[in-house]
Amino acid sequence: MSAAGFWQRYVAWSLDAAIIAIPVTVIVWPHWQSSVIGIAEAFDAFSARFAALAVDGLRSAEHPLLLAREWIQDEVLSRAISSLESALVDAVTPGFAAFVLLAAMYWVAFECSPWQATPGKRALNLVVTDLRDQRLGLFRAVWRHLAGLLSWLTLNAGHALAALPPQKRALHDYIAGTRVMQRGVRPLPVWARAWLLLQALAMLAATAWLMLRIQGALQLALYRLL
Secondary structure (H helix, E strand, C coil): CEECCHHHHHHHHHHHHHHHHHHHHHHHHHHHHHHHHHHHHHHHHHHHHHHHHHHHHHHHCCCHHHHHHHHHHCHHHHHHHHHHHHHHHHHHHHHHHHHHHHHHHHHHHHHCCCCCCCHHHHHCCEEEEECCCCCCCHHHHHHHHHHHHHHHHCCCHHHHHHHCCCCCCCHHHHHHCEEEEECCCCCCCHHHHHHHHHHHHHHHHHHHHHHHHHHHHHHHHHHHHC
């Protein structure tokens, strides 16, 4: 066996995350449906106030720095931003909590099982072992999963360590005394490359939709003012 590469590990993780996202979506879907309304209302209020301030700024012809200070100090805009933040947090929190709980059970159970791997890792012939290439016990599997929090808190720098040869171990692997190995030396399969491309396209599409949504809301608010 050889140390698994960064992209093999990422593909495996993203497959597992997609699997967990299915029951999470089912659980929180009713809450998300109601939250969308609150987010839309809060965003419309923010757009309307921002557009009003922009129009006033154009009419006053003040220096941009003075306008920026006025906008920062504007209480109505501040309340609109706070309402939007609260609506977003309310929408995300239940799903995030459900994902964290299910993910903990999922990763720990599979990585200390006879498979020594989650379904995502298994699809890429990856296994999680200790430093003696032995199967993880329950305690070490739990410790590895908890240590993964540090890899996230370092803005994924802990995960990026998995790209560094020769050990290719992430921060949580060093902490827990584990490593991810690949059975046989195999390049990233075609389906895995297609999965990565699909994720990139989805991210681009989501970003484009969000930008268009923001642009449309601001244009509508300006139209109503003018």
